[in-house]
Amino acid sequence: MTQPLRIGIAGLGTVGVGVVNLLTENRDLVAARAGRPIDIVAVNAKSRSKDRGADLSAYRWQDDAGEMAAANDIDVVVELIGGADGPAVSLARKTLAGGKGLVTANKAMVAHHGAELAELAEAHGLPLKYEAAVAGGIPVIKALGGGAAANEISSLFGILNGTSNYILSAMESNGAPFAHVLKAAQDLGYAETDPSFDIDGIDAAHKLAILASLAFGTQIAFDQVETRGIREIEAVDIERAAALGYRVRLVGEARLQDSRLLQRVHPVLVPLSHPLAKVTGSLNAVVADGNFVGRLTFEGAGAGAGPTASAVVADIIDIARGEQQPVFGVPAASLRAVSAGDHDAGTGRSYLRAAVADEPGVMADLTAILRDCGVSIESLIQHGQAADGGVFIAMITHETQHRCTAEAARKMTELKAVLSPPMRMDLLD
Ligand SMILES: NC(=O)C1=CN([C@@H]2O[C@H](COP(=O)(O)OP(=O)(O)OC[C@H]3O[C@@H](n4cnc5c(N)ncnc54)[C@H](OP(=O)(O)O)[C@@H]3O)[C@@H](O)[C@H]2O)C=CC1
């Protein structure tokens, strides 16, 4: 066999240990597919003494991850520390500036610094790979950047955060309380170090911004992603959605329309018959529409040690094989700048739920607001007790301009009988 590819791994948490385990257990298979052995030379994490449940004694412990970038016996640095800034990006810059390839699972860093890092990599003719950064084990970066590269992609959407999907699925299947399920997702290694990135939609927005750049050839525009997470979703919304024939999912959507890029992460109601309604637990799914291939749907594990390690090692294998493409499908310097689209200018059906005082005239006040805002109701249920002795009213609107539904929800908040701001979610038709 030819020379091994020598790697250094920075970060030995869920993903880092997953990569060590995969490269150990599948060593021969990986070597055969890569055309040469993959040797772990050095490892690094914050604490040397932590028990990680894996034997690391064969690898050099590197006190400072940055030293890997300068080490003569390392060809590729694998960054699995996480975080948009700080040690991760400093290591990424040093690695590429030092002439080594970089593999990362860090979507926050790619979403914030992807363009700069890609230009650095391309200027030095070095590989920069990030398959694990989007949708865990699903090879969607390779699919959009490779297999579907001949297509113009008009739109994409999907479930991009395993933790949120795990929480929503558990709430719908056994009514488990939000905090309890979040803890379970953390224990399983799905959640980010700061889980508010998961439940507030930020992690999905990082991934969406990366996918959109790759799919549309546009500059990464994370700051333009309209982002809303699942924090405000209550058990009543899951129940009412089910009663109306829907499931709640946190969905990221991106499309290029009239030279504007619309990017949005938000909780939506998905009909029970829709493929995304069947995506449960920590699974992710990505759907993309290409002008020759048609609709492509990818589904698989979106988080966790094994699936993420699978994606990281696939990148390492690509590098060992000498495969190299522009980081975002086209040279980074040629990615187009586009302005943000306005979701509220579009139309669609929506779910509106309000907790209201159980007294005469409330329904008339609500329907008057809907009438004044030009919103027509398709179905409505009033059932169940809200806190403060109120009742819940949940409805699905007919297709309406989103701006009008938003205005109706805002006006409802001003009613004395409305006990808390109404919950509004779009329907994914
Ligand atoms: N978990 C998942 O399912 C997935 C995670 N990712 C991404 O992969 C990356 C790693 O995630 P994950 O493994 O879950 O995170 P963990 O929190 O489990 O692990 C992070 C690792 O980084 C180490 N670390 C933290 N700060 C430093 C530092 N200053 N210098 C050196 N090492 C440091 C930690 O050291 P120590 O252990 O000593 O504290 C730990 O080993 C993140 O970018 C994440 O977004 C991507 C897809 C899926």
Ligand SMILES: N[C@@H](CCO)C(=O)O
């Ligand atoms: N925290 C992320 C990990 C995978 O990127 C998630 O739950 O999807």
